Amino acid sequence: MGQTFLSPDTLIPFSETGKLGIMHLKRFWNKVLLKRENKLSQNDWQDEWQLDRTLLSALGLGLEQCLIYIFRETPSFGKFETWIIETAGYPRQEDVLRFNDLFGDKNKEPANVIQPVLDVEQLKCWQENGYVIIRNAVSKDDCEETIEVICDFIGVKRVDPATWYKQHPSIQGIMVQLFQHPLLNKNRQSEKVRMAYEQLWQRKDIWVTADRVGFNPPETERWKFPGPNMHWDCSLTLPIPFSLQGLLYLSDTEASQGAFTLVPGFHNRIEKWLHSLPAGTDPRKQDLHALGSTPIAANGGDFIIWHQALPHGSRPNTSDKPRFVQYFTYEPVDIREADLWI
CATH class of the missing domain: 2.60.120.620 (q2cbj1_9rhob like domain)
Structure with missing residues (x-):
């Protein structure tokens, strides 16, 4: 029998948050644990890869350090959030709001008034x-x-x-x-x-x-x-x-x-x-x-x-x-x- 993977539809929703109030974090934690157990396909892992990276940027976390922690410790979500705070501090509220805005109006045009600095x-x-x-x-x-x-x-x-x-x-x-x-x-x-x-x-x-x-x-x-x-x-x-x-x-x-x-x-x-x-x-x-x-x-x-x-x-x-x-x-x-x- 081949490997049975969980469908992305069964993952924790993007909107579910914890004490940090940032969207996608609980889903990311869910995915990494499933990946650790080889229950998430490579394609489903890759589909949100850049969103995952942006999430960690908003939290001030290194990608490698975060994955290593979850793979080694298999923490509860509450323990994972506590580790984030102890490691990188509370995220800036402006970064949380900016990241959460990614899940809002998809037709919203980003501000693109570029001030040149390169000569x-x-x-x-x-x-x-x-x-x-x-x-x-x-x-x-x-x-x-x-x-x-x-x-x-x-x-x-x-x-x-x-x-x-x-x-x-x-x-x-x-x-x-x-x-x-x-x-x-x-x-x-x-x-x-x-x-x-x-x-x-x-x-x-x-x-x-x-x-x-x-x-x-x-x-x-x-x-x-x-x-x-x-x-x-x-x-x-x-x-x-x-x-x-x-x-x-x-x-x-x-x-x-x-x-x-x-x-x-x-x-x-x-x-x-x-x-x-x-x-x-x-x-x-x-x-x-x-x-x-x-x-x-x-x-x-x-x-x-x-x-x-x-x-x-x-x-x-x-x-x-x-x-x-x-x-x-x-x-x-x-x-x-x-x-x-x-």
Whole structure:
């Protein structure tokens, strides 16, 4: 006998809320528990995926941290809401109301009066290269304080190399599973960053994600760069939809300092490249550096936005200083990922 899945009609309704007053949360909790028990089909899981992501953005939660918690703890809904409050605090009422409005008048036109923040040269760089650098998006002081928060969290001292390679349960390669802190939230609310995303999306109804941070120390004889190397975070099913990713440099970062790396302009030639590969070739296993990878040096407080069709990643840090970054992006609720992952 095949696997029996529950129908989406049997799920908790979107409208049912708890003490946080936010719609869809109870349904999301319901779906994750069913997914854990393999009682929800992949198609039904994917159908509301972007709505789920937007819900977590409104709550200030990281996607990975939330899924891990539910899968491990299988909490009651009341316990889940309590965990949300303890982890991310009470959501802003304006975010709750804005999210709940998504279930209101479907014909309501979103406000789209875009105030441009990217100049002619930045837009030219974007069109030709698929990325743009927003200079001084976050103050130096806030970046320096954010670095101290990261160092305290993982138990390292910024000026003491002997502490940089300690094991810590929240360190995964060069990623640090730190999602919530007032400074991280403040950085995510940078007006320059939000306006740049609005200009590139050409819409204002976008939501900021609560992503993690990064710590990439210099390579040594005993510690080697663990990746992620060059990759894509989207399916390579054509056509690749427009979507954006971003990171904030928290410290001045030289090209040799494990700098963020991408292949400029590849969004303009990815279809031709994919079609040129022999049948059966896995595009993800090619030498993506050979496509023209370029490390992006920038200063603390600078924010990089790139098109998701660009191969991108980090690189070995051959300098004598660690690299500190914060990841986040802005996205609308109605983008859809490809049904087939390639």
